[in-house]
Amino acid sequence: MQVSIETTSGLERRMTVGIPAEQVETEVEKRLQQAAKTIRMNGFRKGKVPVKVVKQQYGAGVRQEVLGEVMSRSFYEAVQKEDVKPAGQPSIEPKEMAEGKDIEFVATFEVYPEVSLGDFAGFEITKLNAEVNDADVDTMVETLQKQQATYEEVDAAAADGNQVNIDYVGTKDGEEFAGGKAEGQNLVLGSNSMIPGFEDGIVGLKAGEEKTLALSFPEDYHAEELKGAAVEFNVKVNTVSEQKLPELNDEFFAKFGVEDGGEAKFREDVKANMERELKNAAKSKLKNQVMDALIGAHELDLPKALIAGEVEALRGQMMQQFGGQMPEGMDMTSLLPDEMFTEQAERRVSLGLIVGEIVKASDLKVDADRVRGMVEEMASTYQDPEEVVNYYYNNREMLASVESVVLEDQVVDHVLEAAKVTEQDSTYEEVIKPAQEAE
Known part of the structure; x- marks a missing residue:
């Protein structure tokens, strides 16, 4: 096997590998002979099909299979011989594959960089x-209570921490935009789940009241057409509910x-x-x-x-x-x-x-x-x-x-x-x- 290697750019290497024709043809002949012992063909008893006939029928496919295996095996033998470490799979380009001639292919691949450790x-x-002190535990217990909290309707103005049920319609330049409309949506004020200013604008409203909010979407908003856009939301408050924490009991x-x-x-x-x-x-x-x-x-x-x-x-x-x-x-x-x-x-x-x-x-x-x-x-x-x-x-x-x-x-x-x-x-x-x- 003949091997030559060159650096094309940076970590990329181009390796040319030559394989003697005999190595491929011997393996092809061996497989055809093995196939002749087991293959079934009309006009011949099993195991009695002449190798020449098997070659005519299956020779091209067997040779292609052998070529693939030989090139793959030869590549890894070549990188060991040249002491290079491929990073990822190579791109293999056949150059000479004709029957009876020495095989040649080119493998292009990257190698691992040398790492010189610093000081x-x-x-x-x-x-x-x-x-973790007692105050930290108190805060965590309260957080766990809030996760299990329920909400009860109240006749009061919405405040931070309350849950409101709202209908809203968003418009941009007077036209409704996709995703800007909802009915009967529950929203906890102070959760920051809406765009800046939306939740603050609802604080102070009671059930049945409406308000138009003039807001702007953040510059980094995920929807391209709404990034930094000036919009209006017409919001109606259906209910206002206060949070009720569960008791610290066995349940x-x-x-x-x-x-x-x-x-x-x-x-x-x-x-x-x-x-x-x-x-x-x-x-x-x-x-x-x-x-x-x-x-x-x-x-x-x-x-x-x-x-x-x-x-x-x-x-x-x-x-x-x-x-x-x-x-x-x-x-x-x-x-x-x-x-x-x-x-x-x-x-x-x-x-x-x-x-x-x-x-x-x-x-x-x-x-x-x-x-x-x-x-x-x-x-x-x-x-x-x-x-x-x-x-x-x-x-x-x-x-x-x-x-x-x-x-x-x-x-x-x-x-x-x-x-x-x-x-x-x-x-x-x-x-x-x-x-x-x-x-």
Whole structure:
């Protein structure tokens, strides 16, 4: 086998591979002889069909099959010989495929970039410290009550926190627009589920009253024709209802799995869940800082094939969130174009390459004890933790996903050992707040 390789641009490589004709023709002849022993053809007994006849009937198809297999096998033998690491599948272009002649094909593919690790000592990381106090638990209990709240009609002006039942019609330049009309819609004032100014405009109205609201859609509104548009909404209030919180009693506690122990046990469970949430949020924010620092310290040329693969994975995840339903007449790419996921895909590919190099350079191995601890922690939230632990350890794919997370955590710890870490006192609310809101 003859191999030559050249760099066309960046990470792209063009490999020309030559295969002796004998290698292909010998394999074709072997398969035709095997076929002759089992094939059925009119005029011949089974196993007695001459190879020449079999070749006339099936030779072209068998040869095509052999060519595909030989080119695929030869490609991977060639990349091993040349010590290159393809990123994604190659594009293979046949050059010489004629029977009796040496085979030649050209494979175009991308390779993984070289990752030169930077100095982690220059990383400045802030570690947030916080505890769950009684006031935090009080706030959470009230939140849980609100989730189970009911509403009772009142003869009063609508106030923030009330639920109103409304009819409304939206117009733009005097004409109704799509999606701007509803009847009998319930709306909790202060929920910010409508465009800015809509809910504020209803405050003070009583059942039976109407009002016209002059508003503007946000500049980043999802519907192109309504971005920044000046509109009017004619709103009629049908009913005003006040929120009624459920009592803290055994019936309420049972909804959250607390059958015995009353309010003390309920608050204990709530606090335990909050502490678990706090721990995970603090860990996540610390990890994100490390990952951001790694991205900032390493500028990589990324293989397009890997980015495309991540885009597809992200698109698939979003489709699952939508229940996998596709509007009639649309394909997934039209509904969710690549541009929606490109930035996130590039980040994931970059981090994958950098983290992989750190694992290799530092010879990190998955810590089995940490894997066990993570599995047991996840299992602790289920009714039968031992059953969940056994499920993970009997499912290689599930366990591998945990091992991957643990190894990534070990990389974070490795970076933090060299980085400058500043500890900062914080609160439960600040730590669990998503990064975008915190900014």
